Each structure stands twice: as C-alpha cells, then as structure tokens.
C-alpha cells in the first residue's frame with residue numbers, strides 16, 4: 001500500500017516535471033476571441049491580427065465558435081487558402097482542432113463568399129510577429145542584505161547551543 005502510494009506520487013511528480021519541461025500546459029485558443037468565427041468587419045484583417053498575437057504550440061487546441069450560418073474546414077495549402085477552395089469536409093460550431101505538427105494549418109468558412117470576405121485563418125506553430133519572450137522580471141529587492149553572514153552565523157549558533165542545552169536537560 002505504502003509502496004503504491006509512493007509510486008503514484010512518483011508518477012505525479014514525473015508528470016509535473018514533464019509539464020514544466022515542456023514550458024507550459026496545452027492552451028485553448030478561441031479563434032477571434034470575443035469576435036468568434038464570423039465575417040470580420042469590412043476592411044479588417046481580424047484573423048491575421050488575432051493569429052499574429054498568439055504563440056501556438058503543439059498540443060494546443062484551436063476552437064471555432066460561432067452563431068449563425070457558418071462552417072469551418074481545413075484546406076491543404078496556401079494556394080487553396082488564397083483561392084478559398086472548398087475543402088469538401090466542413091465542421092459545425094464548437095469544433096476543436098488539436099495542433100499536432102508544426103505544419104501551417106489553413107481554415108476557411110465555405111458559406112457564400114465568407115472566405116473571400118476574410119473569414120479565414122492560418123495557424124502557424126510558434127508564430128509570429130509577437131513571438132519574442134517577455135522581458136525577465138526585475139530582480140527582487142534584497143531583504144537579505146541586512147542579515148550579514150556574521151549575524152546569521154551567531155543566530156544559528158544560538159539555536160544550536162540552545163538545542164544542545166535542551167538535550168542535556170533531557171538526559172539529566
């Protein structure tokens with residue numbers, strides 16, 4: 001029983017360690033955030049801007065949410081993406097796509113002229129313009145500076161001598 005507990009704790013620690021090594025847990029991204037998946041406002045490059053601000057990683061999930069008459073399908077190439085080629089297979093609202101390779105993913109809506117009007121998005125792993133890591137936080141103020149080695153040493157010395165005194169008292 002105790003061994004099993006130890007094993008479970010060990011597994012848990014391993015999982016945590018792997019998660020830490022991978023940098024972070026997988027993220028969910030809702031395409032367009034609050035805008036959702038729709039025809040972006042005229043003249044905007046809404047989904048390009050949205051995607052450029054994200055740093056997609058393998059294991060992340062892309063979620064397409066919408067109301068009204070839309071769909072989403074993945075096309076195989078940038079050429080098909082640019083031409084808004086109907087991929088044949090499309091999905092309904094709420095579809096979740098897990099990123100499982102570093103290949104660029106191309107998604108369009110095939111309803112009417114929605115794709116031509118900008119309802120399309122590319123997902124590039126490790127994208128993009130905004131991919132630089134945030135600056136490191138400033139070093140914390142040094143509260144330890146007032147604790148000189150000497151004070152620390154005498155502090156621990158005091159504790160140890162107190163413990164020694166107590167153990168002498170115990171044994172007497």
Ligand SMILES: [Cu+2]
Pocket residue numbers: 038039069070071109110111114115119
């Ligand atoms: Cu649409």
